[in-house]
Amino acid sequence: MKFGIFYEHQLPRPWNEQSEYQLLQDSLTQIEMADQLGYDFAWEVEHHFLEEYSHSSAPEVFLGAASQRTKNIRLGHGVIQLPTNQPHRVAERVATLDLLSGGRVELGMGEGAGPAELHPFGTQVRTKRDRWEEAVKAIIPMFTKESWEFHGEYHDFPARNVIPKPFQKPHPPLWVACSNIKTIGQAGEWGMGALGFTFVSPDAATAWVNKYYNNLLNHPNRLTDYPINPNIAMVSGFMCAETDEEAYEKASGWTFFIFALSYYGRKGVDAPGEGNLWEEFQDWRHSKKAQDAFKGALIGSPKTIREKLHQFQDAHVDQVILLNQAGKTSHEDICGSLKMFAEEVMPEFHAKEEEHAKWKADVLAGHIVLEDLETQPYDIFSHQNADIVRLTPEELKARMAEKDAAQKEASD
Numbered sequence: 001m002k003f004g005i006f007y008e009h010q011l012p013r014p015w016n017e018q019s020e021y022q023l024l025q026d027s028l029t030q031i032e033m034a035d036q037l038g039y040d041f042a043w044e045v046e047h048h049f050l051e052e053y054s055h056s057s058a059p060e061v062f063l064g065a066a067s068q069r070t071k072n073i074r075l076g077h078g079v080i081q082l083p084t085n086q087p088h089r090v091a092e093r094v095a096t097l098d099l100l101s102g103g104r105v106e107l108g109m110g111e112g113a114g115p116a117e118l119h120p121f122g123t124q125v126r127t128k129r130d131r132w133e134e135a136v137k138a139i140i141p142m143f144t145k146e147s148w149e150f151h152g153e154y155h156d157f158p159a160r161n162v163i164p165k166p167f168q169k170p171h172p173p174l175w176v177a178c179s180n181i182k183t184i185g186q187a188g189e190w191g192m193g194a195l196g197f198t199f200v201s202p203d204a205a206t207a208w209v210n211k212y213y214n215n216l217l218n219h220p221n222r223l224t225d226y227p228i229n230p231n232i233a234m235v236s237g238f239m240c241a242e243t244d245e246e247a248y249e250k251a252s253g254w255t256f257f258i259f260a261l262s263y264y265g266r267k268g269v270d271a272p273g274e275g276n277l278w279e280e281f282q283d284w285r286h287s288k289k290a291q292d293a294f295k296g297a298l299i300g301s302p303k304t305i306r307e308k309l310h311q312f313q314d315a316h317v318d319q320v321i322l323l324n325q326a327g328k329t330s331h332e333d334i335c336g337s338l339k340m341f342a343e344e345v346m347p348e349f350h351a352k353e354e355e356h357a358k359w360k361a362d363v364l365a366g367h368i369v370l371e372d373l374e375t376q377p378y379d380i381f382s383h384q385n386a387d388i389v390r391l392t393p394e395e396l397k398a399r400m401a402e403k404d405a406a407q408k409e410a411s412d
Contacts, residue, residue, distance in 0.1 A: 001313050001349040004041030004321040009056040012278035026331040035070035037342035043078030048117045052277040053260040060093040067101035079110035079177045082135035083128045084121040091142035095166040103167035110177030116268040137224045143171035173229040184208050188215030191228035198236040200296050204378035205315035210370040231318045237297030238322035240341040244300040251299045253327025255290040302344040
């Protein structure tokens with residue numbers, strides 16, 4: 001199993017003139033340290049206007065800086081929002097970063113969130129999936145063709161040679177955001193790596209891993225011509241400390257992450273420059289739902305985290321991405337957590353990577369046939385917090401009604 005670290009660049013209020021500067025400097029120091037400790041990936045999101053949730057609106061700039069302070073760690077766009085970017089600019093920036101880093105870029109692509117982010121760019125939520133698919137078809141050939149033109153519904157441009165070309169040939173590995181769990185199955189069809197949130201149970205992880213590989217092998221539906229990237233990575237809240245109690249105390253940022261994402265998903269940006277999400281979070285942080293969020297996350301002592309990771313290792317998850325920088329978690333606690341995990345947990349799982357690679361090769365070659373398990377029981381609620389799975393309000397209401405009915409029937 002491989003391990004990544006994940007950055008939203010969260011910055012709860014109150015702020016001062018140095019807050020954003022210090023946030024970025026601390027994050028670069030953390031990634032530099034993670035590189036030295038042997039972590040495999042550093043992932044950076046792209047979000048716009050989500051004031052306390054994410055100050056990461058120019059990930060290519062931040063990752064460019066990280067490329068000059070690291071040597072081995074791979075630098076992942078997790079993800080670039082295709083509906084808010086021109087295809088040419090995506091290709092140009094990704095190729096430039098790949099050259100600067102000596103071929104260490106992972107290209108994750110996503111649709112963006114809701115109206116708060118998309119509307120200022122002139123994009124409607126109802127068109128974001130179609131825009132995303134069309135943008136993939138437009139972008140990928142730019143990495144290899146010296147003359148490429150595209151004429152679609154949302155993008156139309158004449159023949160040009162988009163330069164520079166990436167260091168990796170034909171281009172960096174492709175990933176797709178799976179904020180809706182059903183996209184994991186589609187990621188398999190598309191032949192892209194799946195970037196999703198933590199599964200709430202080992203059974204759910206196994207079912208979706210099997211679905212992914214069976215779709216990749218038996219139901220391919222590539223959007224254009226590109227090498228497949230058979231990988232499943234899951235993001236998890238994270239804090240490693242000497243005891244479970246100490247880890248829980250230091251990991252309140254994970255509950256803020258869940259609260260903030262749910263808040264923006266429900267309300268959008270209702271008072272630009274005037275809100276105080278951290279203040280609103282205070283009542284919720286002690287709720288049962290907030291405390292339950294700790295259970296599925298990788299928060300605890302090295303022993304506790306090791307036991308949880310074994311479950312996902314057995315399900316053949318390829319990578320676990322650790323979300324440490326959340327809420328007001330301090331720089332010192334993040335560094336201490338990353339160091340303890342790297343020294344006391346990570347080596348055991350890194351040592352099994354060769355065994356896992358052989359399993360994957362056997363699956364892709366057809367020597368191992370995975371059972372086609374039913375995923376419906378693990379649908380929306382396979383994630384540790386349903387709020388971070390982006391559904392329409394109507395879909396979420398229907399799902400909640402189904403869950404309530406099932407619980408009532410079970411209690412009867």
